[in-house]
Amino acid sequence: MKTINSYIKKHKPRFLSELIALLKMPSISADSAYKKDVLNTADFILESLKKAGCDKVELCETPGYPIIYGEKIIDKNLPTVLVYGHYDVQPADPIELWDSPPFEPVLKTTDIHPEGAIFARGSCDDKGQMYMHVKALEYMTVTGNLPCNVKFMIEGEEEIGSESLSWFVPRNTEKLANDVILISDTGMIANDIPSITTGLRGLSYVEVEVTGPNRDLHSGLYGGAVANPINILTKMIASLHDKNNHITIPSFYDKVENLSTKERSEMAKAPFSLEKYKAALEIDAVYGEKGYSTNERNSIRPTLDVNGIWGGYTGEGAKTVIASKAYAKISMRLVPNQNWKEITELFKNHFESIAPDTVTVKVTPHHGGQGYVTPIDTIAYQAASRAYQTTFGKTPIPQRSGGSIPIVALFEQELKSKTILMGFGLNSDAIHSPNEHFGVWNYLKGIETIPYFYKYFTELSTK
Numbered sequence: 001m002k003t004i005n006s007y008i009k010k011h012k013p014r015f016l017s018e019l020i021a022l023l024k025m026p027s028i029s030a031d032s033a034y035k036k037d038v039l040n041t042a043d044f045i046l047e048s049l050k051k052a053g054c055d056k057v058e059l060c061e062t063p064g065y066p067i068i069y070g071e072k073i074i075d076k077n078l079p080t081v082l083v084y085g086h087y088d089v090q091p092a093d094p095i096e097l098w099d100s101p102p103f104e105p106v107l108k109t110t111d112i113h114p115e116g117a118i119f120a121r122g123s124c125d126d127k128g129q130m131y132m133h134v135k136a137l138e139y140m141t142v143t144g145n146l147p148c149n150v151k152f153m154i155e156g157e158e159e160i161g162s163e164s165l166s167w168f169v170p171r172n173t174e175k176l177a178n179d180v181i182l183i184s185d186t187g188m189i190a191n192d193i194p195s196i197t198t199g200l201r202g203l204s205y206v207e208v209e210v211t212g213p214n215r216d217l218h219s220g221l222y223g224g225a226v227a228n229p230i231n232i233l234t235k236m237i238a239s240l241h242d243k244n245n246h247i248t249i250p251s252f253y254d255k256v257e258n259l260s261t262k263e264r265s266e267m268a269k270a271p272f273s274l275e276k277y278k279a280a281l282e283i284d285a286v287y288g289e290k291g292y293s294t295n296e297r298n299s300i301r302p303t304l305d306v307n308g309i310w311g312g313y314t315g316e317g318a319k320t321v322i323a324s325k326a327y328a329k330i331s332m333r334l335v336p337n338q339n340w341k342e343i344t345e346l347f348k349n350h351f352e353s354i355a356p357d358t359v360t361v362k363v364t365p366h367h368g369g370q371g372y373v374t375p376i377d378t379i380a381y382q383a384a385s386r387a388y389q390t391t392f393g394k395t396p397i398p399q400r401s402g403g404s405i406p407i408v409a410l411f412e413q414e415l416k417s418k419t420i421l422m423g424f425g426l427n428s429d430a431i432h433s434p435n436e437h438f439g440v441w442n443y444l445k446g447i448e449t450i451p452y453f454y455k456y457f458t459e460l461s462t463k
């Protein structure tokens with residue numbers, strides 16, 4: 001593996017230009033206007049896997065967007081690593097908040113990324129991180145450093161709930177058989193503080209509709225005498241947390257795992273500066289459930305957040321009106337053991353039960369998924385840890401993340417294998433936000449670190 005650094009140095013311009021070409025493709029899975037672009041992106045991934053050295057590549061049709069499968073099997077007796085990633089991206093809006101167009105990647109330096117970062121939708125989540133694996137495979141095949149078998153499974157619907165992949169995985173368990181699943185779709189603490197993500201939160205996403213009168217009304221003629229659905233909805237939402245910011249839905253916390261004092265004090269050792277955290281977000285104070293630290297609030301504790309709320313008149317100027325309907329989209333982040341379908345039911349029942357008889361309430365579940373914890377007493381974790389030690393010169397810190405990749409729990413259920421989350425993004429990379437970016441250093445560090453995971457995983461597995 002002595003050649004990895006010189007290989008990266010030599011091919012850096014091409015590694016960047018290929019990623020830039022991929023980032024120019026607006027593969028927004030949520031918006032059907034981009035269907036052609038999503039499909040073109042799938043073709044791009046297929047071609048790139050072929051070029052990187054896969055012996056077999058397939059575009060697997062599904063009820064939705066295709067899944068790109070690739071493999072290089074060198075010896076059936078050696079372990080197999082299955083790489084998962086996604087080629088779809090979040091919508092770019094609000095587009096006016098971008099400093100440069102989201103699908104015209106530009107390279108700029110920032111305080112955190114003095115060596116430059118690529119600004120584009122999907123640069124970090126997940127095209128840049130997924131493509132590190134393609135380039136790592138290229139390195140390993142070109143230089144004869146691939147120590148084991150590898151399979152790739154890259155989907156195009158992660159940002160909208162991975163429905164087609166949930167359909168595909170149970171139908172292809174033989175094809176996808178593996179010894180470990182490797183994913184780069186999370187982050188790390190900082191460029192000089194490597195970490196391995198050991199937990200993902202689950203998710204339940206619902207939409208609520210509150211209906212009052214049968215039509216929009218003059219707010220003078222009817223105001224005060226008829227329930228205003230927007231007033232009612234906001235009151236109902238406000239009641240979902242108590243004064244300690246604890247969620248009030250009955251039984252919501254029943255299955256939440258309580259970490260021991262020891263585990264919590266281990267967690268608290270991860271470097272974290274509250275001052276820097278506040279400064280980066282330009283807030284004067286943090287918020288959250290009483291009795292828990294900021295890091296705990298966004299990883300080991302469940303949450304309930306309104307993601308969008310609308311109704312009535314929101315155009316220019318003023319219109320005196322009482323709307324007939326009010327809406328909100330609400331997400332609940334869950335922790336391992338909380339069952340997302342059960343939580344969705346609990347929410348629905350509770351929300352309906354707190355509705356006053358002046359309105360009717362409809363709750364529509366969207367998607368959801370289970371949380372996940374990666375054990376750290378495994379060969380796979382050890383291999384990942386050693387890989388970071390080799391390329392960062394530091395032992396990575398295990399850290400649970402607040403984000404969700406719901407399909408990971410399904411992988412475990414269907415494929416019976418564990419996932420290792422080697423994320424190289426930073427929280428400040430603005431995924432899902434305007435001006436998303438991915439550090440060039442991070443991109444190349446990922447390409448450098450991944451082959452060591454293969455090496456150590458194979459060595460430890462065949463010992």
Ligand code: BES
Pocket residue numbers: 125126158159160161185186187200203367401402403404405406
């Ligand atoms: N890559 C993210 C999840 C993520 C990011 C996990 C950073 C940990 C750290 C993924 O693409 C994502 O955005 N997931 C969604 C859930 C999905 C069902 C839409 C999320 O977490 O909101």
Ligand code: MN
Pocket residue numbers: 086125126158185
């Ligand atoms: Mn992602």
Ligand code: MN
Pocket residue numbers: 090125159431432
């Ligand atoms: Mn995402």
